[in-house]
Amino acid sequence: MYMDPLYWLFIGAGMLLSLWAQFRVKSAFSRYSQVASRSGLTGADVAQRILQANGINGVRIEGIRGSLTDHYDPKTRTLRLSEGVYGTRSIAAAGIAAHEVGHAIQHAQNYGPLKFRSAWVPVANLGGGLSMTVIMAALALGGAATATGQSLATAGILMFATTTMFTLVTLPVEFDASRRALATLESGGVMPNDEIAGARKVLSAAALTYVAAFVTSLLTLFYYLVRLGFVGGRRNRR
Numbered sequence: 539m540y541m542d543p544l545y546w547l548f549i550g551a552g553m554l555l556s557l558w559a560q561f562r563v564k565s566a567f568s569r570y571s572q573v574a575s576r577s578g579l580t581g582a583d584v585a586q587r588i589l590q591a592n593g594i595n596g597v598r599i600e601g602i603r604g605s606l607t608d609h610y611d612p613k614t615r616t617l618r619l620s621e622g623v624y625g626t627r628s629i630a631a632a633g634i635a636a637h638e639v640g641h642a643i644q645h646a647q648n649y650g651p652l653k654f655r656s657a658w659v660p661v662a663n664l665g666g667g668l669s670m671t672v673i674m675a676a677l678a679l680g681g682a683a684t685a686t687g688q689s690l691a692t693a694g695i696l697m698f699a700t701t702t703m704f705t706l707v708t709l710p711v712e713f714d715a716s717r718r719a720l721a722t723l724e725s726g727g728v729m730p731n732d733e734i735a736g737a738r739k740v741l742s743a744a745a746l747t748y749v750a751a752f753v754t755s756l757l758t759l760f761y762y763l764v765r766l767g768f769v770g771g772r773r774n775r776r
């Protein structure tokens with residue numbers, strides 16, 4: 539299957555898009571990491587202020603190793619900020635810290651898409667994990683051209699679709715976290731407006747990586763539909 543030119547046409551396009559998005563994030567992050575914020579607040583300070591401004595108590599802020607490993611853990615209500623964010627006084631650090639607080643606010647307010655995404659994780663893990671084997675078996679049986687092949691192919695497609703669904707529901711969660719982050723930065727007087735523009739650029743680039751993940755997953759799903767014979771008529775298998 540991996541020698542199939544059709545595979546590279548679909549998946550290669552997704553890979554290029556993902557690489558471009560990652561490049562955009564890294565360059566925006568390194569550019570605005572070098573711009574010190576005039577407030578002199580570190581990422582951790584910014585996070586603390588936004589939590590306070592939103593009346594959220596009981597969220598812990600701690601440091602974590604690595605670059606861009608920042609995340610909010612809803613199980614322990616912990617905000618983990620990476621090395622270039624936690625103790626760093628830059629526009630990029632403020633933007634990333636604010637975004638992660640956005641997730642903590644979503645959690646505190648029972649934001650629907652976040653709840654759905656959390657509940658969907660085990661479904662996508664199981665579906666995605668099994669999909670490859672089932673799709674391979676379906677292909678070996680002639681795909682949609684035979685009765686058994688068709689049942690297996692349908693099952694495999696549905697299993698893989700659970701992961702596409704996950705990348706789709708991630709979009710509102712991530713966009714909303716950044717929207718909340720920028721809104722609080724603006725209204726809370728934490729950062730001057732010209733600095734917020736820089737934070738916005740970092741967050742827009744980060745959002746692009748999630749869009750790339752969704753598009754890649756959708757292209758992969760479409761590739762399987764073609765390969766298994768659901769779309770585009772009969773294909774000769776060599």
Ligand SMILES: [Zn+2]
Nearest residue numbers: 637641712715
């Ligand atoms: Zn996020």
